[in-house]
Every structure is written in C-alpha cells, then in structure tokens.
Amino acid sequence: MLATFAATFAATFASTSQMRHTTIVDIAKKLKISPSTVSRALANHPDVSDATKEKIRKTAKAMFYLPNPIAKSLKSNRTSTIGVIVPEIEHYFFSSAISGIEEVASKSHYTIIVCQSNENYEREVENAQLMIGHRVDGVIVSISMTTRNADHFREFSKRRIPLVFFDRVCDDVEASKVIIDDYQSAYDAVSFLIGRGRKRIAHFGGSPDVGIYERRLQGYRDAVRKYGLPAIENLMTSGDQYEAHGFNAADALLQNGAMPDAIFAVNDSVAIGALQRIKTAGLKIPEDVAIIGFSNEKTTRFIDPPLTTVDQPSLEMGRKAAEILIEAIEKRSSEVKTVFIPTQLVVRGST
Amino acid sequence: MLATFAATFAATFASTSQMRHTTIVDIAKKLKISPSTVSRALANHPDVSDATKEKIRKTAKAMFYLPNPIAKSLKSNRTSTIGVIVPEIEHYFFSSAISGIEEVASKSHYTIIVCQSNENYEREVENAQLMIGHRVDGVIVSISMTTRNADHFREFSKRRIPLVFFDRVCDDVEASKVIIDDYQSAYDAVSFLIGRGRKRIAHFGGSPDVGIYERRLQGYRDAVRKYGLPAIENLMTSGDQYEAHGFNAADALLQNGAMPDAIFAVNDSVAIGALQRIKTAGLKIPEDVAIIGFSNEKTTRFIDPPLTTVDQPSLEMGRKAAEILIEAIEKRSSEVKTVFIPTQLVVRGST
Numbered sequence: 001m002l003a004t005f006a007a008t009f010a011a012t013f014a015s016t017s018q019m020r021h022t023t024i025v026d027i028a029k030k031l032k033i034s035p036s037t038v039s040r041a042l043a044n045h046p047d048v049s050d051a052t053k054e055k056i057r058k059t060a061k062a063m064f065y066l067p068n069p070i071a072k073s074l075k076s077n078r079t080s081t082i083g084v085i086v087p088e089i090e091h092y093f094f095s096s097a098i099s100g101i102e103e104v105a106s107k108s109h110y111t112i113i114v115c116q117s118n119e120n121y122e123r124e125v126e127n128a129q130l131m132i133g134h135r136v137d138g139v140i141v142s143i144s145m146t147t148r149n150a151d152h153f154r155e156f157s158k159r160r161i162p163l164v165f166f167d168r169v170c171d172d173v174e175a176s177k178v179i180i181d182d183y184q185s186a187y188d189a190v191s192f193l194i195g196r197g198r199k200r201i202a203h204f205g206g207s208p209d210v211g212i213y214e215r216r217l218q219g220y221r222d223a224v225r226k227y228g229l230p231a232i233e234n235l236m237t238s239g240d241q242y243e244a245h246g247f248n249a250a251d252a253l254l255q256n257g258a259m260p261d262a263i264f265a266v267n268d269s270v271a272i273g274a275l276q277r278i279k280t281a282g283l284k285i286p287e288d289v290a291i292i293g294f295s296n297e298k299t300t301r302f303i304d305p306p307l308t309t310v311d312q313p314s315l316e317m318g319r320k321a322a323e324i325l326i327e328a329i330e331k332r333s334s335e336v337k338t339v340f341i342p343t344q345l346v347v348r349g350s351t
Numbered sequence: 352m353l354a355t356f357a358a359t360f361a362a363t364f365a366s367t368s369q370m371r372h373t374t375i376v377d378i379a380k381k382l383k384i385s386p387s388t389v390s391r392a393l394a395n396h397p398d399v400s401d402a403t404k405e406k407i408r409k410t411a412k413a414m415f416y417l418p419n420p421i422a423k424s425l426k427s428n429r430t431s432t433i434g435v436i437v438p439e440i441e442h443y444f445f446s447s448a449i450s451g452i453e454e455v456a457s458k459s460h461y462t463i464i465v466c467q468s469n470e471n472y473e474r475e476v477e478n479a480q481l482m483i484g485h486r487v488d489g490v491i492v493s494i495s496m497t498t499r500n501a502d503h504f505r506e507f508s509k510r511r512i513p514l515v516f517f518d519r520v521c522d523d524v525e526a527s528k529v530i531i532d533d534y535q536s537a538y539d540a541v542s543f544l545i546g547r548g549r550k551r552i553a554h555f556g557g558s559p560d561v562g563i564y565e566r567r568l569q570g571y572r573d574a575v576r577k578y579g580l581p582a583i584e585n586l587m588t589s590g591d592q593y594e595a596h597g598f599n600a601a602d603a604l605l606q607n608g609a610m611p612d613a614i615f616a617v618n619d620s621v622a623i624g625a626l627q628r629i630k631t632a633g634l635k636i637p638e639d640v641a642i643i644g645f646s647n648e649k650t651t652r653f654i655d656p657p658l659t660t661v662d663q664p665s666l667e668m669g670r671k672a673a674e675i676l677i678e679a680i681e682k683r684s685s686e687v688k689t690v691f692i693p694t695q696l697v698v699r700g701s702t
Contacts, residue, residue: 095446114465304655
C-alpha cells in the first residue's frame with residue numbers, strides 16, 4: 001500500500017511542479033546541463049565546482065526557483081510553520097501580540113498560521129485540530145474565555161508539538177507560558193489609588209472563571225483588605241460586551257446613590273464604558289471618581305481625560321512567546337518555562 | 352530519480368506519522384481489522400458496510416485521527432491555505448480586515464498564513480516568495496507604501512495562483528481588487544465641509560506616490576476648485592509618522608498665522624495629531640477649525656471632540672476579498688473583478 005501511495009505522490013507532484021513552479025529540470029534545460037548537477041549544486045554538494053554552483057544559483061534566482069517546501073518538510077519532518085490561536089485577531093492586544101510573533105518568526109524563517117476562536121470553545125477545538133492537521137512545528141495560544149476543558153491542548157503534547165500559552169493560559173496543561181503578574185499589577189494599581197487618598201474603591205471585574213480575571217480580582221481584594229477598605233465588586237460573567245459592562249455597572253451605582261470615589265476596571269473597555277456613564281452624570285473625573293483601566297490600549301491615550309491604565313506589553317509578550325517556542329522546536333526540548341513580562345502603571349488624567 | 356525521491360517520501364512519512372499522529376494502522380490495530388478496510392471506510396467506499404463505517408469513524412474520532420494534509424495536498428494539488436500580506440498586522444484597519452478574511456476562510460475550511468511587510472518593499476518581495484514556497488492556493492494583499500515595482504505580484508499569475516488586492520492595490524497588475532472609492536469619499540467629505548460654510552479648507556495628505564492617497568488628494572482638489580476655494584496642501588512623503596505629520600502640519604500653519612477653518616486629513620492618525628496641536632493652541636474644535644479624518648478607527652469615537660471621519664468598512668473588505676479569492680480558487684477562474692465597498696461619512700463633534 002505504501003508503495004502505491006508513494007507513486008501517487010511522485011506523479012501528482014511532478015505535474016504540480018510543471019504547472020506552477022520552476023523546477024530543477026527547468027533550470028537544467030535552460031543551462032543545458034543535467035538535472036542531477038543542478039540538484040547537487042543547489043544542495044551545495046562538494047563535487048560541483050564553485051563556478052558552476054554560482055552560475056546555477058544565479059539562474060535559479062532569476063527563474064524564481066524555490067525549493068519545494070512539501071518535499072523539504074517530508075525530508076526534515078518540519079513544516080517551518082507556527083500556529084497561532086487567539087480569541088480575536090481584531091482586538092488590539094492580540095493583533096499587536098501576533099505582530100510580535102510574526103516579527104520573531106520571520107527572522108527565523110518560520111511562517112505563522114493564524115486562527116481565531118471568537119471566544120468560543122468549540123471553535124477553539126476546531127482550531128487545534130486544524131493546527132495538528134497542518135503539521136505545524138509548534139503552537140502559540142491565548143485561550144478563549146469559554147474554555148473549561150483542555151483536552152484539545154493536551155493533544156499537542158501527545159504529538160510532541162511544543163506549545164506556548166500567552167496572557168490567557170491553561171493552568172492545568174503542562175506548557176510554557178508568557179504572562180504578566182496579574183495579581184501584583186492589580187494590587188499595585190489599587191494601592192496607588194489608596195495612596196492618593198481614595199477610600200471607596202470599586203472593582204468592575206471579569207468572570208472569575210477566567211484565570212487572569214480571578215487573579216486581578218484577588219489583587220484588588222487583598223489591597224483593599226490590607227487598608228481596611230470595603231470591597232465593592234461588580235463582576236461580569238459574559239465576555240462580549242466590555243464597554244456596556246462598565247457603562248451599566250456605573251449606572252447601577254449611580255441609581256443607588258452608591259458611586260465610589262475610585263474604580264479599578266478589569267480592562268480598558270470596561271473603564272471607558274464607566275467613564276462615559278460617569279461623565280454624562282455630571283460627575284468630574286478624577287475629582288469625584290478616579291478610574292484605572294488595564295491593558296493600555298491605543299484608545300486610552302485619546303479619551304477625555306486620558307486613562308490611567310496598567311501597561312500590558314503585548315508586542316513584547318508575542319515576541320517572547322515566539323522566541324521560547326522556536327527554541328523548543330529547534331532544540332527538540334520539552335522544558336517548560338514560565339516567563340513574566342513586567343507591567344507598569346501608566347498614570348494619566350483619570351486619576 | 353523520481354522513484355528514489357518517492358521512496359524517501361514514503362519512508363519519512365511513515366516514521367513521522369508513527370511518532371506524532373494517529374494513523375490508519377493505529378485504528379486498524381485497535382479494532383482488529385485490516386488497515387485497508389479502515390482506509391476504504393474513511394474514504395466512504397461502497398464495499399464497506401454502513402455499520403463498519405460508523406464504528407471506524409467513531410474510533411477514528413476518539414483517537415483524534417486526522418487525514419494527512421500533506422498527502423491530501425499532493426493528491427488534490429491544493430493546500431487549503433490562503434496567504435495574506437499586509438503592511439502591519441497591528442494596525443486596526445488591517446487586523447480587522449484579517450479578521451474578516453479569517454472568518455470567511457474558516458467557513459470554507461481554509462486556513463490563513465499571515466505576513467507583514469512593515470511598509471518595506473524588500474520584505475514584501477520575501478513575503479511573496481514565501482507564499483509561493485508554501486504553495487498557497489491564493490493570496491490576498493494590501494501593498495506596502497514603498498512598493499514601486501510589481502514583479503513579485505506577477506509571479507503569482509505566472510503560477511496561476513489567484514490574487515486579490517484590497518485597499519492599497521497595484522494598478523498595473525491584472526488582479527481582482529476590493530477597494531473603496533477614495534476619490535468620491537474625499538470629494539464628499541470636502542463638499543460636506545463646504546456645505547457647512549467653511550471657506551479655507553486644508554488637506555493634510557499622504558504621499559501622492561501611493562494610489563489611494565493620490566485619489567483622496569484629487570477628490571479634495573476637485574471639490575475646492577468647484578467652489579472656487581483655495582487649495583492648502585501639506586503632503587507627507589514618508590509613511591511612518593502619521594500623528595506627527597498632522598501635529599507638525601498644524602503647527603506650521605499656526606506659526607505662519609495661516610490656520611484654515613477646516614482640515615480634511617488623509618487618515619485618522621493625521622487628523623488626531625492635528626486636533627491635538629490645535630487644541631493646545633487654545634483654538635476651539637469645531638468652532639474655529641473643523642476636522643475630518645479617514646478610516647473610522649476605533650479611537651476616533653473616544654477622542655475629544657469625537658472625530659468626524661470617512662468610515663472604511665475594513666471587516667467587510669476582508670470578507671469580500673476572501674469570498675472573491677475562494678471563488679477563483681474553487682472555480683479555477685481567472686476572471687478579474689473590481690468590487691467597490693461603499694463608505695459613509697460618520698458625522699461627529701469635530702465638524
């Protein structure tokens with residue numbers, strides 16, 4: 001059976017090459033030499049003279065010859081592709097991380113295959129199957145907000161395909177991780193508000209089922225507890241309406257006459273939604289209510305007042321994830337690393 | 352030579368499969384039936400009973416079996432991948448377009464390979480070679496600002512690889528295009544300013560070497576000329592400092608005491624840079640100077656005042672480009688289409 005299979009390969013292959021791509025045979029015809037000389041010259045074989053090699057390389061380049069990646073991948077057992085699965089390509093944090101991944105990958109001659117899960121678990125499982133099907137050499141993932149089962153990620157390690165998570169990670173999968181210290185970043189942001197004399201600090205949080213949001217919540221709780229302040233929490237459990245969450249949570253506090261003097265929001269969109277609602281109520285930011293976001297999205301610089309926020313270096317996280325992954329691929333290493341990328345609080349007009 | 356080649360394929364292949372992936376042989380062993388029965392069942396061959404097929408499919412799924420895409424691609428002469436080359440993944444317009452491409456592609460079971468040119472011609476040529484090397488079934492491109500030679504795109508048509516440009520297109524390459532009417536959009540935006548009584552309207556433009564910027568400039572010129580107004584132009588020739596361009600151009604007009612009563616900027620970043628400089632000079636927007644941007648980036652809603660801008664539907668442009676490309680791939684059609692996606696002026700506080 002294998003033999004027939006192989007014969008089919010070879011036949012289809014030859015016809016493909018002739019139709020679309022410059023082949024070794026084309027170069028040989030052009031130079032009126034044998035295909036095997038061309039082949040050996042391009043493989044830098046010692047029995048071909050330097051002069052001939054030079055001539056063949058020039059002609060190959062001029063004819064836009066490219067070695068066949070499928071043949072190469074079958075020989076080397078590599079495809080030189082890296083799979084990337086993110087919740088949403090369009091989201092600034094992720095597009096910027098992808099940009100960092102692509103930058104590092106292309107320097108090492110890898111291409112990236114990008115899929116988005118749309119925050120949907122089933123879609124993420126399909127993405128993972130597709131990456132396996134495409135024989136990627138490694139995968140970089142930031143998980144969807146609705147993912148509770150990690151079996152599809154374990155399939156990578158079963159197949160010895162290196163996996164690196166960034167930002168939103170799966171704690172119960174043994175894989176490298178590039179993360180920020182969400183707990184400490186939140187703790188520091190809230191401590192900053194306390195240092196500025198704020199006494200009633202609310203947290204507009206994400207779903208506590210999502211690891212990074214749970215850690216931000218915990219950082220907030222520990223900071224207010226340390227100073228004996230009340231915890232005022234409004235947690236969202238669905239991930240699709242960030243600004244609306246901030247807007248509605250602020251609205252509820254206004255309706256109840258319970259507006260605090262500061263808000264630490266789980267991300268910038270929630271902070272911006274809150275800011276908009278509070279401004280329309282005639283309250284002053286930061287005099288009446290100070291607001292801190294999380295991520296340092298581009299938008300935050302331009303709103304009025306500009307938003308104080310935790311800078312989450314997305315480009316740097318993408319670069320680091322790609323570096324770790326490529327090292328694991330090339331050293332065939334199964335060492336698991338956790339890298340923390342430092343954050344910093346960017347203080348602007350909203351506090 | 353081909354036979355040896357094929358044999359090498361088959362051998363490497365078998366070892367690859369055993370190491371990393373569930374094979375037909377694994378399924379056969381598990382069910383204690385012959386590999387050829389498994390193979391025929393999975394190919395839906397009529398000589399296998401429905402009951403056996405069902406049992407085999409269930410087991411294959413449980414064992415996370417996936418047909419080998421390299422073998423499949425050699426048989427079908429397809430890789431089911433679409434190449435995407437954009438100037439910058441991180442830029443909102445492009446990340447949103449990529450998201451639209453991915454959405455349509457994944458519905459038709461294509462994956463996307465993404466590269467960025469970083470507005471660099473040499474990098475774009477490398478990207479194109481890489482796409483050809485990866486045997487993509489088709490390519491979607493938005494060209495770099497520094498590209499003046501289109502030979503690398505002509506390589507696609509030589510290889511009968513369908514190509515669709517979006518937004519920034521190459522006019523002298525015969526390929527499908529998904530674009531907006533830059534001329535008309537600019538003409539309409541400037542006419543809107545004239546309709547609101549503005550008499551001295553400046554254009555902060557892009558490099559006239561870039562097609563879309565040249566057309567926006569022309570739309571501006573024709574609109575002011577029609578009403579006998581003066582043309583006040585400040586064109587940038589480098590593409591890497593959008594906000595700085597708007598900031599500096601506004602600054603120059605302020606220094607010369609020549610501030611107009613309206614500015615039509617070539618994109619949102621330039622508009623925002625101008626807006627920031629004008630605000631710090633103590634002038635009022637829109638009372639003293641009205642400003643219109645171009646693209647409707649996310650940021651524009653949040654700045655103070657919110658920016659009037661031409662909405663350029665990036666997601667829709669990405670979707671349409673993918674639809675046209677997939678149709679061309681699947682119908683093996685070389686028909687060339689030009690699709691205009693309608694824009695609209697989003698009127699906000701800055702006018």
